[in-house]
Amino acid sequence: KAGVTQTPRYLIKTRGQQVTLSCSPISGHRSVSWYQQTPGQGLQFLFEYFSETQRNKGNFPGRFSGRQFSNSRSEMNVSTLELGDSALYLCASSIQWGSSYEQYFGPGTRLTVT
């Protein structure tokens, strides 16, 4: 079974631009969660989608948004990029929604904002 895939793997953007990251979950998994990982803050939860509905949201500004499609694929968008948005963005999928279910991560998208 194929794992979680994320595209692109690397991205360089300038301040003020916007970016869209894509995630394809493991086949059969209906929940997709997004995390931001930085050296200073560690792994922080952004949001979780299940059956195209946002089920949970972390403490990030409204510039961070996401959506999920009927095939469970998900995208996240960051508008008006700031230098502090430079991070590894990780997507994780699980069969069910909720944090008690095992989550499987993709390789991440490394975003650099200059």
Added chain:
Amino acid sequence: GQQLNQSPQSMFIQEGEDVSMNCTSSSIFNTWLWYKQEPGEGPVLLIALYKAGELTSNGRLTAQFGITRKDSFLNISASIPSDVGIYFCAGPADTDKLIFGTGTRLQVFP
């Protein structure tokens, strides 16, 4: 808010040695997950624990769900160079979000 504290922060050991690390929480957890992350990659799920007192092995790795439900332990026996990475514990916050520990960085020297 809820926090997961991992110790030690980093470990430098010789190949063949056993490793122990732990994760503590300020509140009770019903699930503990242990992940390993290598440079440039996403975390990989190693072990999942669902019951207080549960002891689960995955090859040379053994993890335990603490009796108090506020801690968990991960042991690696006979370490090898490919064990290098950052080990994270994770558990469900009361807001039903998965929260991660601060990580234990493991270096193994031949």
